[in-house]
Amino acid sequence: MSRRQTINPGWDIYSHLTFAPAVRKGNMLFISGTDATELDSVTGRVVVRGDMVQQYRTIYEKIKLILEAAGATFDDIVCTCDYLRTKEGYKGTAAVRREYFGSSFPAASGIVVKDLISRDALIEMDAVAILDTA
Amino acid sequence: MSRRQTINPGWDIYSHLTFAPAVRKGNMLFISGTDATELDSVTGRVVVRGDMVQQYRTIYEKIKLILEAAGATFDDIVCTCDYLRTKEGYKGTAAVRREYFGSSFPAASGIVVKDLISRDALIEMDAVAILDTA
């Protein structure tokens, strides 16, 4: 089996971090806890935009890039875990899941945490995918 | 490899939710965060019964149904994660684990969270299982 393979859609900031956006080994893909921080092209600082639903959609757009870089799709995701700062606004995120997963969903957990690492993040998600081919 | 397969022991409420009770792909089974909510046949509302130990046993009974629907057993579970509202009563849950796992246990994590999604839930657990045959 091949070694642990770093999956990075081209996000430079990860050269300073001690984890990868995602890692693939064999046919398994582990996607790191992903929040709605985006690299601001002007200042180079990470920013978080929007309310919880907007943040959740940004997370899914980022994970879409990760999946593409790994040769996978949302159909390959088998589980997700949502980490919430608050339950307020959480119901609205179901629409985002329908948008990206269609009508067949992965397993999921969701918990309210005391705090998230990124200061303005309201929600963060990690995921596991199993690709069709090794 | 086959596609992501929804595992549902027949719980109608999941037709309204954006995650599956569990998902199997190949020989891997991902069991969603499961709390002690039960569908009340009279009112159709979800209810949570009992103290933490009673809730934990209800969780294991629900996961037993998930495992059966997936063709798996508690022997196939390789890890669990407990999400607690409080440490109070947690020691008592060890008896439930002995009851369902016998003397050979999976890996586990356990953390105290700020809140769980279901209002009266004291504890919730997710799990991963690896089946003997793909």
Place this chain on the structure above:
Amino acid sequence: MSRRQTINPGWDIYSHLTFAPAVRKGNMLFISGTDATELDSVTGRVVVRGDMVQQYRTIYEKIKLILEAAGATFDDIVCTCDYLRTKEGYKGTAAVRREYFGSSFPAASGIVVKDLISRDALIEMDAVAILDTA
């Protein structure tokens, strides 16, 4: 496929617990939430030493023993999850990750929890590894 295999580097205390330090099945290794408790050889009590960075290094030394007992290395770890009592001191843990992972990192999540099971633990980590051979 073989049954769930308990991985224990020789830690007697686990004979009283209802989870294993780690479990291997096939080529997958699930490492339990590991904190900096150490078995005090004099009193037989578990103790936690140091600040968050020292605790994190102790965790990695314990996980090193688990990996060795499973025939795996840090190169085989595909994801980790850090559970923090506080963000204070967390930045310093990056140096520990560089020390044990080198320059190629696993996927990771990190959340601040309300509490950890061990009273004086500041940080806890679990992990998944995929071994090169089944």
